[in-house]
Amino acid sequence: MAKPAMTRKNKPKSDAAEDRDFALHSLQEAHQQSPRYAATADEMLTFYEQMLLIRRFEEKAGQLYGLGLIGGFCHLYIGQEAVAVGLQSALSEGLDSVITGYRDHGHMLAYGIDPDVIMAELTGRQAGISHGKGGSMHMFSTQHKFYGGHGIVGAQVALGGGLALAHKYREDGGLCLAYFGDGAANQGQVYETFNMASLWQLPIVFVVENNQYAMGTAVRRSSAETEFYRRGTAFRIPGMKVNGMDVLEVRGAAEVAFKHVREGNGPVLIECSTYRYRGHSMSDPAKYRTREEVQDVREHKDPIEGLKKVLIEQGRAEDDLKAIDKAIRARVAQAADFAENSPQPDRQELYTDVLVGEY
């Protein structure tokens, strides 16, 4: 009978092998044991303010786009706020680096970068963070170690691998947080990077912001494996699946993942399940999902409403939260006003920053 032999074959060959396989699941298990970060009252209020700032900023950007003040492509982050806020709040400022794709306004705002210069970039003005030469998809702040803002789907993953390599090369103790979407998760270079990042034990946290749709293609129509956090397994990268609609869970996962990476154990892959309320970009036919589906997420899973509930349960007065919203609206209105009234780039700007050196 072949049965006993088969049973033996399926057994792990050694304890070491068993441990290595266990490591692939251990982070997820640690996260599941206590998914929500125990935030202080101040931290929680900061998360709320940051998420609300992103929401109101993006709403205003959508409005300015409709008025023709913002052109080209404009990808809004509404619905996904908890991901950037939860993760970036756990970074060491001035040490760690962040890189993302073209849906980048939220990540900039989560860093506390001045909304004025972000909005002015959207309107293509001299005061914009890229002097109007980048636009919505191409914004950077080297001061904050925010490395963009990249328009080619998946390119930021390999570039993030390079940022991580620089951290390791310099032995500065920093890590790179590289965001990409469920659409980018099917690009080949993502797996080329997984391989090298794991092979070289680079300090990088890969984050799939799974907002369920790559433009108009639902994940189940594009992806053979829709559990994106498992996709690092072939490269021995531990995966974590996280509720990306809850900022406290995202922050909790960040604590677990960042610790693992900082201890020199190589990359981690986090999948944040989230949802974008608006179209892929401003020109989205919205034919690929029902209004009911969007409405259902808004009503039951909204990250800002969710945190608001927690705040009220903890005794925050609703009027206080209203006052915060009002102040944020005023701040965003001020940014819009600044962006609208700032001058266009000087003509000379056309020729600057092509090359650094003179030859």
Add this chain to the structure above:
Amino acid sequence: MSIELKMPALSPTMEEGTLARWLKQEGDAIGIGDVIAEIETDKATMEFEAIDEGTLGKILVAEGAEGVKVGTVIALLATDGEDDSTTAVRAEPVEAAPAAESSVAPIEAPVKQVAKPASQAVTDPAIPAGTGFTSTPVREALRDAMAEEMRRDDRVFVMGEEVAEYQGAYKVTQGLLEEFGPKRVIDTPITEYGFAGIGTGAAMGGLRPVVEFMTFNFAMQAIDHIINSAAKTNYMSGGQMRCPVVFRGPNGAASRVGAQHSQNYGPWYAAVPGLIVIAPYDSADAKGLMKAAIRSDDPVVFLENELVYGRSFDVPDVDDYVLPIGKARIVRAGSDVTIVSYSIGVGFALDAAQQLAEQGIDAEVIDLRTLRPLDKQAILDSLAKTNRLVIAEEGWPTCSIASEVMAICMEEGFDHLDAPVLRVCDEDVPLPYAANLEKLALIDAARIVAAVRRVCYAD
């Protein structure tokens, strides 16, 4: 007070649309995020959401109206006026939109770039009298350049396929692993797109990577990072993002390796603003320009040639031999005709010049060395002297460096021309494998001689 609700644009190109449906009626209370109406174009439907609270006032465009221009006021929203003056949409933003403004702006000639130093201002460093020279193969000159820069600057490292333990597929990185160790001489998997991105990202993160492609044919897998990530990011970031990376490796036809492994990418990369493209011929230029490339704060594509790796040329025995980027070199002075070339073509051009001298024609040979920025002035100065010009390029003729040089001569050197400029390029076909066909497809000295005789009206 009331806010004007305007017909929104759904896309960069939308000019008008259909107001398909009003989902709120006059007098309805409107909350932030409420969908007020549906807007349609031939391509898409969009929900028009409220961004302010209030009461829907007068509806000015009826449901079903087609051809509603973007920016048309479609309804009024009455707000409580508490302190909404800052959030109110201004009445004139459409007129202030950049697109609208640029369409009515008077057409002016673009302002000229900041004047750059003239060609003559930067020259190769003078080699002191009495300096010795060492005959060195091109591959060793390249290796020496990398090693010297790695000693000088600990941010410099080399990565690529087989660069470390194998000592380089073409032995250009020979000995580097031994001296600098695996942290700075990194063997990558066969994964060009990935490691070109990692190299580019490392440069953005402050290091100075030298990324070797086993040949530039394989860099087509990675060209997205070379062009979209490395070349453009400094510009797109308004000058914040540096990318001091060198992409290097053999380029052009090798010998009998067939169409997929035989191609000159010089014209491809030289077409891209934001890149430096260098293609040296001899050992001294290979060394001096590689050192300059590694020190440059810009992304550099450094095109070598497998057939030239083994050729030996004199390299001056000076410490720190660094050459200026963007400067051509007269490798043979002459008075009757100018032959412009680069990389392996320079060898053919020098052979041709020798044969022409025997026929009584004194040819000047210019090695471009850098393809971007191209040293226009050196070409035009030589043309002004000889009044005749041939360009020899080991590569396809269409949209080539040769095409570019011809355009420069037409635009800026027309008055100096005594004959049409001719180009000598490879045949316009994928490179064949058969020895006789390959020979027929590639440039050689004989074809350069024939072209020079034509521009000199010697036949």
